[in-house]
Structure formats: C-alpha cells, structure tokens
Amino acid sequence: MSVPRTILYTGKGGVGKTSVAAATARRCAAAGLRTVILSTDPAHSLSDSLEAELGPAPAEVAPLLFAQEVQAQTEMEHNWDAVSGWLGELLADRGVDPIVAEELTVPPGMDELFSLLQIKRHHDSGEFDAIVVDCAPTGETLRLLSFPDVCTWWLEKVFPFQSRMVAAARPLARTLIPDLALPGEAVFEDVERLARNLVAMNDILRDRRHTSVRLVMNPDRMVVKEAMRTFTYLNLYGYLTDAVVVNRIFGEEAGRGYFAAWREAQQEHMELVRSGFEPVPILTAPFYPREVVGAEMLDRLGDELFDGIEAHGVLHSELSQGLSSEDGRATLRLVLPFAERGEIELKKIGLEVIVRVGAQKRTIILPPAMTAYDTSGARFEDGALEVYFARASDEATPPEKS
Numbered sequence: 001m002s003v004p005r006t007i008l009y010t011g012k013g014g015v016g017k018t019s020v021a022a023a024t025a026r027r028c029a030a031a032g033l034r035t036v037i038l039s040t041d042p043a044h045s046l047s048d049s050l051e052a053e054l055g056p057a058p059a060e061v062a063p064l065l066f067a068q069e070v071q072a073q074t075e076m077e078h079n080w081d082a083v084s085g086w087l088g089e090l091l092a093d094r095g096v097d098p099i100v101a102e103e104l105t106v107p108p109g110m111d112e113l114f115s116l117l118q119i120k121r122h123h124d125s126g127e128f129d130a131i132v133v134d135c136a137p138t139g140e141t142l143r144l145l146s147f148p149d150v151c152t153w154w155l156e157k158v159f160p161f162q163s164r165m166v167a168a169a170r171p172l173a174r175t176l177i178p179d180l181a182l183p184g185e186a187v188f189e190d191v192e193r194l195a196r197n198l199v200a201m202n203d204i205l206r207d208r209r210h211t212s213v214r215l216v217m218n219p220d221r222m223v224v225k226e227a228m229r230t231f232t233y234l235n236l237y238g239y240l241t242d243a244v245v246v247n248r249i250f251g252e253e254a255g256r257g258y259f260a261a262w263r264e265a266q267q268e269h270m271e272l273v274r275s276g277f278e279p280v281p282i283l284t285a286p287f288y289p290r291e292v293v294g295a296e297m298l299d300r301l302g303d304e305l306f307d308g309i310e311a312h313g314v315l316h317s318e319l320s321q322g323l324s325s326e327d328g329r330a331t332l333r334l335v336l337p338f339a340e341r342g343e344i345e346l347k348k349i350g351l352e353v354i355v356r357v358g359a360q361k362r363t364i365i366l367p368p369a370m371t372a373y374d375t376s377g378a379r380f381e382d383g384a385l386e387v388y389f390a391r392a393s394d395e396a397t398p399p400e401k402s
Helices: 017-030 046-050 073-078 080-095 098-104 112-114 118-125 138-145 147-176 187-203 222-239 252-256 260-277 296-303 368-372
Strands: 005-009 033-040 061-062 065-069 131-135 211-217 241-249 282-288 322-327 327-337 346-350 352-357 359-365 371-383 384-390
Touching: 005 017, 005 138, 005 187, 005 222, 017 033, 017 046, 017 065, 017 131, 017 241, 017 296, 033 118, 046 065, 046 296, 112 118, 118 131, 118 187, 138 222, 211 222, 222 241, 222 260, 222 322, 222 359, 241 260, 241 322, 241 384, 260 359, 282 296, 327 359, 346 371, 346 384, 368 371
Parallel strands: 005 131, 005 211, 033 065, 033 131, 211 241, 241 282
Antiparallel strands: 061 065, 322 327, 327 384, 346 352, 352 359, 371 384
C-alpha cells in the first residue's frame, strides 16, 4: 500500500484557508489522484466552498474527489464513550446537573482532537492517494499538533502505573466507599486507544516525505506576524512547512484607484513575508471581485496558486529553522546556504530575531516562553547559523562566538 500525500492548511480565521484547501484538493483530483478533503474546523465552511452537501463521512463531489465535514460529536461517541459515561456518572452522583455533567466529560479541545484523528483513519485505509485537511484556525491546530508528544510521555510513564493502581484499589474502594465509581477497563481502553492513535499520528505528521503544513495568510501585518510565529512553532515541533500562501493580493489596477494605499501597504507587507519565510516557497493569489466558491472559481484559484507546479508535490523538503532548549539554555538553528561569515549581522529585539545576510533580511519570531532569555552567543558553521540563548539570571559562560 502506497503512503498517501497529506497536506494540512492552517492560518488565521478569515484569510481564505478553506478556499485554498478546496482548490488544492480539486487540483490533486484533476492530476489523477484519488483525493479526500476534510474539514476539522468546528465552524465548517467546506460545503459552502464546494457547493455540496457534506456530512461526517466522505462523499464524492467530483471525479476522484471526496469531501467530508468531520462532526466532533460523532467522533467523541466513537472514541470517548466509556470515559464520558464514567465521568458523567461520577459528576451526577455528586449532584451536578446532568446537562452540565455531559459538557464537563469532554476536556477543552478534545472534540477537535478526535476530528484530527480522521487523518490517521484515511491514512490507514489505503483508499486515497491524497489527503487535504482544512484545519481549525492557527492556535487550535498548534495545540492539537503538540498532543502526540504529551501522549507519548503519558502512555509510557503514567498509564501502566495508573491502570495497575486502580485495579488494585478497586476491591478496597468498593468496601470502604460503596458509591465511588472507579473507572472500569473500558475507560482505560478508551484512553489507551486514544493515546496510541495519537502516537501513531505523530509519525504520520512528521513524515516529511509525505506530509507537510501550508500556512495561509493575507498581506496584512498582524496576520503575517501571526503566521511567522506559527512557522516557528511548526519548526519547533518538527513539522515541515513546504509552502506559504499569500491570498487576496491587490493587482496593479488597484494602484490607480480607491485601493491604491491598501495595495502599497500590501507590497510592504510582502517584504515582511519574504524576510520571514524564504527559502520556503511563497505562493500568491489575487483578490477576486467574485466570491471564491464553486468549481469554476476554485479552479481559477488553483491555476493561479500552482501555475507550473504540482499542488500535491512536496514543494520544500527541509526544516529551515529549529529551536531546542535544555537546562535553561536554548539554541536557534538557521540554515543559510551560500552565506559568508563576514556578511552575517544578528540582532534580537524582544521576541524578534533579525538576521541580515548582505542585503537580505530574515525575521524570526520566538515563542513567548523565550521572553526570559537573552542572546549569549552565535556560531556560523557548515552553512548554518546557531544562535544561543540563556535565561537572564543564568551566569554561565556563553558559547564562544565565531
């Protein structure tokens, strides 16, 4: 069974992410790939974009193209039924209103997490050559993508001990506290199955030969800055970003009319895009006077985005930056091919790291957790720049600069 190509689209709400994902899926199907596009965004708009009635199961909407809007409630009933039942019983016994208890049985974000597990289901089924995912807005997606790492630790360290402890305590608890509803085996089976699915999905998402994330944005400063921060997080988690999409760019004709000032601002923000994401390919699409819905407009958008390239291709194969931390130290690694040591300039302003190589500028936005860190040195070797950070209170000797 061949491994399907998986592409996840994410970005700030309202930037046209669903349209770009739908256009990509249509382009994949047109290339002869059996393709499924799924929306895991709780505020589904995929059916509107494709002008088709969609449900929780894949439905064919065009030749070789299937689409679905994952229903979180259905997924929770399938994956979390035993846990939900036990927690509901426990809360109801303590006098919690049944409706409130039902809501409390699902941790925040869990519904979106179950939706994302559809990726693994399609990956394992062997039915599709390409999987395109219209993800929830950026913040939610990042939180979900970090879950597999947490679950790996939990499954290895906590679960065996917790399961044995409850099994041993159950006879004693029934004697001392007859009304205490301890979790049964079905509860642990639900939790363990979820954890193992997430660990398996981690392998899928970090397979850079077949899986990548694409960031969608508009040429607006705040939107671009958020996308840059997301880009850093994705690199931190080890997920490949193989392209960024800048949508709704005003054309030259706008430079002579009412939108002239907006177009000028957009051009300035495009410089920020280039400084923040190169060498990752930057795909662009114009602002259309018509709403991008239906086959005709989606194909028009796809033609614009993927002119001369394959929508399903891996458009960039390397993590262009990486951030690691240990014992109060952190290292930011940037790949700078063909750069010379003498032409590199480095500056940190707040959470922004600005790297200049000759006339070119690269801007990296660090995670908020790096607020307490100061730069402590840098080294350029074998085409890569390593920038070192230490906590402001750390008096240890920084790495030697070179």
